[in-house]
Amino acid sequence: MNNSKENTDIFTTIPANPTTNDITYYKISKDTILYHGSSKIKELTEFNPNHHTFFALSEEYARTYATDVGIVFAYRVLFDFKLVALDLGNERLYQSAPDNIRKIMDDQYGFHNGNKRKSDTEKDNELCEYLCQYNRSDDGSIIVPELPTYDGYATNKMYGESEIDDLPPELVICDKCRLECIDNISHSASL
Numbered sequence: 219m220n221n222s223k224e225n226t227d228i229f230t231t232i233p234a235n236p237t238t239n240d241i242t243y244y245k246i247s248k249d250t251i252l253y254h255g256s257s258k259i260k261e262l263t264e265f266n267p268n269h270h271t272f273f274a275l276s277e278e279y280a281r282t283y284a285t286d287v288g289i290v291f292a293y294r295v296l297f298d299f300k301l302v303a304l305d306l307g308n309e310r311l312y313q314s315a316p317d318n319i320r321k322i323m324d325d326q327y328g329f330h331n332g333n334k335r336k337s338d339t340e341k342d343n344e345l346c347e348y349l350c351q352y353n354r355s356d357d358g359s360i361i362v363p364e365l366p367t368y369d370g371y372a373t374n375k376m377y378g379e380s381e382i383d384d385l386p387p388e389l390v391i392c393d394k395c396r397l398e399c400i401d402n403i404s405h406s407a408s409l
Contacts, residue, residue: 229372229387232300239365240310244372246299252389252397255280257288262399268358270346270370273389277403292401299396301372301389302349305333319348328376335376336383346370350392368392 232243246252252273259265273293274280280290302308304327312323320329322341328334349368353361360367370390377384391397 229303229374231303231306234308234310241366242303242306242308243300244303246295246301246372246389248295248298250295251400252293252295252391253277253280253290254293255282255284255288255290257283257285259291260289262291262402265394267394268392269394270343270350270390270392271394272342273391275387275389279386290403291399292403293394293397294400295396296398297396299369299391301370301391302368303373304371305373305376315348319345327373333376334383335373335378335385337378337385346390346392349390369396 229244229246232238232245234240234242253276254271254273265271272283274283277290277292284290302311304323307329312320312329315323322345323329324331326336326338326341326345328336349371353365353367355361370392372387372389373385374387375385
């Protein structure tokens with residue numbers, strides 16, 4: 219599978235309104251193909267299905283994370299996803315978050331600095347954990363039905379303070395059980 223063109227047109231915006239708890243989302247449609255590159259995971263069985271995972275829209279970008287003997291995994295989306303649009307402000311989400319998460323939203327996702335992105339693995343993962351666990355008990359069940367739960371987040375291309383901080387579109391999916399792995403591409407085989 220070689221999909222060299224980045225699928226930047228797959229994001230459909232779901233505007234903030236009372237039925238979305240005033241959160242803006244991106245809809246990721248069923249059958250969309252997403253890519254995950256890893257230098258650590260070599261087999262599909264090594265994935266924890268209930269742990270958030272970062273995805274790219276192109277095999278080429280995912281490959282930048284598949285260093286050494288890494289693999290790029292291609293996944294098909296089995297159900298429509300509603301992912302928090304972290305590049306579109308989402309002030310309601312920001313205001314309801316604890317101080318440590320608001321600081322990450324400001325410093326790493328540019329909530330109050332012109333949407334300037336600065337990736338930091340530890341802090342990015344902390345935000346993902348917050349979103350994926352929001353309003354869920356340890357067994358994954360919803361705590362308060364009137365409050366939202368999040369499938370993850372998505373951003374279109376985000377620019378950083380410098381060009382090295384620029385990031386192409388990215389997605390985080392909380393539950394990989396709603397995805398089907400359709401291919402794994404050896405990094406070394408395609409060099």
